[in-house]
Amino acid sequence: MTKRLRGRNSMFQNWAEVALLVGALIGTALALSLVLTGLAIRRAPGLGLLDKPSERKAHSDLIPRAGGIAISLAMAGTFLLWTDFFPWPMFANPWSTPLAICLGILLIVGLLDDLYGLPWLPRLLIHFALAAFFLIQQTDFAEPFSWPILALGIFWLALLTNAFNMIDGMDLLAGGTGFLIGGAIFLAGLFYPSDAVIWSIPLLGALAGFLFFNRPPGRIFLGEAGSTTLGFLLASLSLVVVLGQAPHWKQFPALLFLFLVPVYDLVTVVGLRLFQGKSPFKGDRQHLAHRLLGQGHSQGKTLALMFGLTIGGILSGLGILLTDNELLMTSLLIWQSGGIVGFFLLEYTSGSLTPVSAKEAATKEPSHR
Template sequence: MPATIVWLLLCFIATAIGTWLSIRYALHRRLLDQPGARRSHQIATPRGGGIAIVATLLLASLFLLWSGTGPRTTFASFALGLLLVAGVGWWDDHQPLSPRLRLAVQGAAAALLAWGFHADGGSSWQALVAFSSVLVLVNVWNFMDGINGLAVSQAGLVALAFVGFAPDGWSWLALALVAACCGFLPFNFPHARIFLGDVGSGGLGFVLAALLASTAAADRLDWWLLFLPLAAFLVDAGFTLLCRILRGVKWWEPHVEHAYQRAAQANGHSRVTLGYGAFTLLGLTFTLLSRWAIMPYIPLLALALLGGGVFGWLRLRKGVRCFGKE
């Protein structure tokens, strides 16, 4: 394997160059997200820049597969699954697809990844974690990709947790994700020159799901601690989705009811992205501390963190109904 610094630099540079090229492509093809009542931006902005992150991670996974770093069948199924999720997202960025078709492709990718883990000796529980994590995180990252820098910075921070705990080649893939997010971030924050698009948000969710499934079965820490760095997105996306379902609205349609969207309307994109980053960094710190001698206090800290997240969600969404028909 290459030295860590070389690996990080290669992934960073590849993503930065790819993002620059994707801006030129999006402008040429007129792939623009227009502002509107259900959007959080004010000017037309190119989309689909996440293709650069996906391409970098595909190349990284193929190199790991070629070098024999990590389980071969799982890495092969991961690469194919990422191609499926990113491919349907790339198609949707060019020509909107039906939610059912996107979900069907995501389900196929989830099943492929689950099979890969099981074929390489993983338990049925690990395969189930892989399948369900893909369906959840791909859509969570899509729902939460609505303001400058939020989805990509959260993915980079969450990946840091997997760097220290993921087994075999998965830790190298986590490093590649961190570097790729850093390579994309200057183009997306504080002012967005391009958005991730469905290709990027779906791709990030898929990679994080694979890292979660690989690490949860590694017995290097209590599996539930892996959800602490994910808490900000899971709380906001999960509770907002539940509210929309309870109200009987079309929950899959674009909207501005997430806590981060309402906070951005009042405080601007940068403050909200940094605030979510600070919350996730706290969850990441608790996860890392679990490796040392403070184990008796970690469950209490985790409950406090989750309680704070739910309280913040309620405060930010004050005035938005969760019950009754529209």
């Protein structure tokens, strides 16, 4: 797998050219996203793409949930506008076309779910199938441990696809978290030369345009189509960058730290639901953001805390990835792991992670959606 996921290094031979290309891609994606997101807000009601108020949601109005469409079209438009100016074929690597296919299918499935509310099991099976489709084509089965790495990669893609869907419960949260992680992948791709950075650049611009309209009170949401495609894209790019290098133990904790908040949120909320005898796929108000709000924090402080946790995980993950000093790697690993355990214990002792009945969980005070 590692040989075929490796990106090409030619783009890093002229840093002035790289800076110009980065600015052009971000600027184009931002402009397109601002226009398309504004258009999506106006057109979504006619398409039935609206998030309806309920007892589990704080908003009392119908809110468009077409942000994923605007982000996807902004990225696609950016690639189309600039493809003739790239100094290398955009889709010459073996993973870009499969990734584009997977994202297109996820967008369609997400739109169907936003419109009609699809059952969780078919959606989950599709996530695993797309993860397998993407990774099998990149795998060299003659390499040692290719099967275990493939299995872990499939699980990772499906996990993050759902983690971003689950974390999308507050204005700016999923999009802002994705923006920070996308920036980290861009930096990692510069130091670990990889074509993955070319996907992350227009993503940052497109997310910035969406976040302008998603700031509280949000005028548009990502929707299932947006959150799942965002999670799959970021997880895929992280594998392209990290597994494109020589295998090393540091890659696995580094990936977990880069996606610290989505993974922590998913693991803890699924654990709570299982303790309560509930389906882990039945929505409630027990996500990390809801738990922080339940401790008396404002929405702004909750966002600041979660973005702070995300940045802390990113710094540890990048530090582990970019150093060859074993002592520094181990120190960062121990430091970040200790922080995670400490935060978990703080939540537990405060009562945020104390399992309650399913009925009580369903009627907890809503915070946003």
